Amino acid sequence: MTADHRAALEDLLFRMADDALIYGHRNSEWTGLAPILEEDIAFSSIAQDKLGHALALYHLLTDLGNPDPDTLAFTRDEQQFRCCHLVELPTQDYAVALMRHALFDYAEQNRYALLEQSTYQPLAELARKVRGEIKYHVFHASTWLRLLGNEGTDESRMRMQAALDMLLPYALGIFEPSPYEQELRSAGIFPGEEELKQRWLEDVVPLLESAGYRLPAIETIEPAYGGRRGYHTEHLQPLIEEMTVVFRIDPDAEW
Amino acid sequence: MSRTVTLQSLDPRVTRLEIPAEQQPFEGVPEGSHLQTFEVFHQAKSGARHIHVGSIHAPNAELAMVFAKEQYARRSQCVNLWVVKTSEIITFAPEDADLFATTPDKDYRDASGYKVMQKILAWKQRTEQQQSQQSQ
Numbered sequence: 001m002t003a004d005h006r007a008a009l010e011d012l013l014f015r016m017a018d019d020a021l022i023y024g025h026r027n028s029e030w031t032g033l034a035p036i037l038e039e040d041i042a043f044s045s046i047a048q049d050k051l052g053h054a055l056a057l058y059h060l061l062t063d064l065g066n067p068d069p070d071t072l073a074f075t076r077d078e079q080q081f082r083c084c085h086l087v088e089l090p091t092q093d094y095a096v097a098l099m100r101h102a103l104f105d106y107a108e109q110n111r112y113a114l115l116e117q118s119t120y121q122p123l124a125e126l127a128r129k130v131r132g133e134i135k136y137h138v139f140h141a142s143t144w145l146r147l148l149g150n151e152g153t154d155e156s157r158m159r160m161q162a163a164l165d166m167l168l169p170y171a172l173g174i175f176e177p178s179p180y181e182q183e184l185r186s187a188g189i190f191p192g193e194e195e196l197k198q199r200w201l202e203d204v205v206p207l208l209e210s211a212g213y214r215l216p217a218i219e220t221i222e223p224a225y226g227g228r229r230g231y232h233t234e235h236l237q238p239l240i241e242e243m244t245v246v247f248r249i250d251p252d253a254e255w
Numbered sequence: 256m257s258r259t260v261t262l263q264s265l266d267p268r269v270t271r272l273e274i275p276a277e278q279q280p281f282e283g284v285p286e287g288s289h290l291q292t293f294e295v296f297h298q299a300k301s302g303a304r305h306i307h308v309g310s311i312h313a314p315n316a317e318l319a320m321v322f323a324k325e326q327y328a329r330r331s332q333c334v335n336l337w338v339v340k341t342s343e344i345i346t347f348a349p350e351d352a353d354l355f356a357t358t359p360d361k362d363y364r365d366a367s368g369y370k371v372m373q374k375i376l377a378w379k380q381r382t383e384q385q386q387s388q389q390s391q
Contacts, residue, residue, distance in 0.1 A: 029268045029271075030268075031268075032268070033268060033269075033272065036290070036312065037312070038311055038312055038313065038322035038325065038326065039318075039322070041322075041325045041326065042321055042322060042324075042325040045325050045329055090271070092271065092272070092273075136321075136324065139317075139320075139321065140321050143315075143317040143318055143321060144318070147314060147315060147317075147318065151315075242267055
């Protein structure tokens with residue numbers, strides 16, 4: 001692997017790992033607070049899966065010569081994180097949590113599906129391993145989306161639509177182009193964010209429309225970019241502080 | 256409703272909810288807002304029977320599948336689940352338990368009532384004798 005390909009691969013892995021970690025942490029905030037008991041357990045379990053994906057991806061980075069997963073997850077500065085803004089947003093309304101869940105996990109499903117063909121074998125293997133989990137995450141999200149859309153009440157439709165309108169620019173920020181698109185494609189590691197976005201739209205647009213939501217013309221929306229280059233929303237730093245508070249008390253503790 | 260004074264908890268997630276510090280009187284659950292229940296049957300291996308493992312609340316059949324997976328298939332091995340609306344289960348009434356009251360007395364229906372073990376042992380002995388004669 002050339003140095004350029006390696007840098008491209010690491011950038012991709014940091015994007016994915018940081019997305020999974022921050023998204024998993026945000027969703028874990030609903031543990032004990034989700035609207036009904038069964039849903040609480042389901043949403044917490046999905047959050048755990050995401051932290052598992054983050055761990056697996058940080059392990060791939062460790063294997064490439066980076067520090068161990070705990071160091072990567074708990075000691076980096078905000079500017080070193082490569083997550084998109086979508087996963088950083090706090091959610092006080094469960095409608096926002098569910099709509100983000102759908103928008104994010106359809107992107108995850110398509111990203112891992114593309115990576116099953118990656119020439120970087122450890123990543124292709126991971127993509128095959130998590131396929132079933134992400135299929136379930138998408139099933140959970142799409143089921144709620146329909147139930148609270150045209151199968152739901154006026155209130156549920158209104159709250160979910162408001163969540164969609166608020167989140168769409170952030171969701172498009174998932175696909176912020178990488179400076180390494182060319183290297184990723186030429187090495188056969190990943191076909192790129194633009195192709196991923198097209199596949200995501202092919203899934204998300206019909207689902208949202210059939211569930212009764214209004215979608216603006218996608219090209220009129222200004223995507224929330226910056227996260228992939230270390231420029232984050234005001235919400236990430238407080239999240240990192242809360243997430244790392246126990247680790248920072250004693251970084252050398254054995255758990 | 257004033258939101259100026261909110262509940263401060265050691266758990267930051269609770270603090271973020273901005274729950275009013277003054278407790279509002281509980282007004283009860285609106286009529287008809289309870290979720291229906293579903294019964295869950297778990298299959299551990301392909302070809303094995305599905306075994307009833309418990310029930311769940313869910314707003315519809317699809318979410319019943321989701322919740323069943325979480326409650327009953329997130330730890331041990333599982334290849335499939337059946338989810339059945341509790342109201343769809345056909346059952347005897349509890350007061351009809353007397354239908355079954357005398358069944359434990361009918362031990363002549365137990366498989367153990369058949370005295371076959373002696374026959375099996377005699378057959379085994381015969382075949383073993385024949386085999387040893389043939390090998391000699």
